Amino acid sequence: MAASLLTLYRRLQRWPAGDWLFSRAVCLKAPYFSSIGPRIVKLEAGRCEARIADRRRVHNHIGTVHAIALCNLAELTAGLVTDASLPPSMRWIPKGMSVQYLKKAVGTQHAVATPAEPLRESSEAYALPVDVAVRDAGGEIVFTARVDMWVSPKPARA
Numbered sequence: 001m002a003a004s005l006l007t008l009y010r011r012l013q014r015w016p017a018g019d020w021l022f023s024r025a026v027c028l029k030a031p032y033f034s035s036i037g038p039r040i041v042k043l044e045a046g047r048c049e050a051r052i053a054d055r056r057r058v059h060n061h062i063g064t065v066h067a068i069a070l071c072n073l074a075e076l077t078a079g080l081v082t083d084a085s086l087p088p089s090m091r092w093i094p095k096g097m098s099v100q101y102l103k104k105a106v107g108t109q110h111a112v113a114t115p116a117e118p119l120r121e122s123s124e125a126y127a128l129p130v131d132v133a134v135r136d137a138g139g140e141i142v143f144t145a146r147v148d149m150w151v152s153p154k155p156a157r158a
Contacts, residue, residue, distance in 0.1 A: 006084040009043045023050075026080070036072045040080065041110075046118075048081035051110045065105035070134055070143045071097065077113035078130040078147035087121040089154055095127070096148040105142040110135050116146075125152035 008025065012018040019041055027034035036058055042049035050073060052058055058069040075094060082092045116129040128151045134143040 004088075005080065006043065006045065009040070009084070026076075030076075033072060033076050036069050036076075038073060038076055040077075043080055043084050045085040046081065046114060048077045048084065048113045049111065050077050050080075051108055054107045054109075062104075065107075065109055067099075067101055067143075070101075070105060070109065071099060071145065073109065073111045073134060074099065074113070074132040074143070074145035075147060077111045078132055078145070078149065081113045081115060082119070082128065082130060082149050082151070085115060085119045086151070087119065089121055090119070090151055091154050092128070092149045092151045094147055095150040097145055099143065099145045101143055103140065103142050105134070105136060107137045109142070110137075113147075119151065122151075123153060125150060127151075 009022050012022045015021060019039055023038055023040045036052050037055060038050045038052055040050045052073055058065050060066040075097065086092060111132055111134045113130055113132045116131055119128060128149040130147045130149055132145040132147060133141050136142050
C-alpha cells in the first residue's frame with residue numbers, strides 16, 4: 001500500500017464504515033485472510049484488535065470456530081500490529097507460530113495482538129514475538145498464540 005498501513009487506517013476511520021473499508025483493503029492486499037471475514041476494530045502502534053463473526057464458513061465439523069480460522073486471525077492481527085509499530089527503515093515476515101487451544105471457540109471471536117517487546121530500529125535483523133489472545137463473546141480466552149516475526153532492515157534502494 002502506498003500510504004503506511006497505520007495512516008490508511010486512521011484516514012478510513014473518518015468514514016462511517018471505516019473498519020469495514022480498512023478490513024476489505026487488507027484482504028485485497030492479502031487475499032487469503034478474506035476466508036475468515038475479519039473486521040479490524042482497532043489498530044495503533046503496539047496493539048491490534050480484530051474479530052470474526054460466527055459464520056458457517058469458519059466452522060468445523062462440530063459447529064465451533066475452526067482451529068485454523070483462529071490461527072489465521074492470530075497471524076493477521078500479529079502482522080498488522082507489527083506493521084503499524086515498525087520503524088520505516090525496517091521490514092518483517094512471520095517466521096513461526098505456537099498456539100494453544102484452551103476451550104471450544106463458540107460465537108464471535110475477538111483477538112488482541114501486542115508485541116512482547118517494543119519494536120526498534122536496528123542495523124541487524126532480530127526476532128520479535130507477538131502475543132495474541134482470542135476471547136469469546138463472554139470474555140473468556142479460548143485461544144492464545146505467540147507469532148514469531150523476523151524483523152530486518154530494508155535493503156538499500158539502487
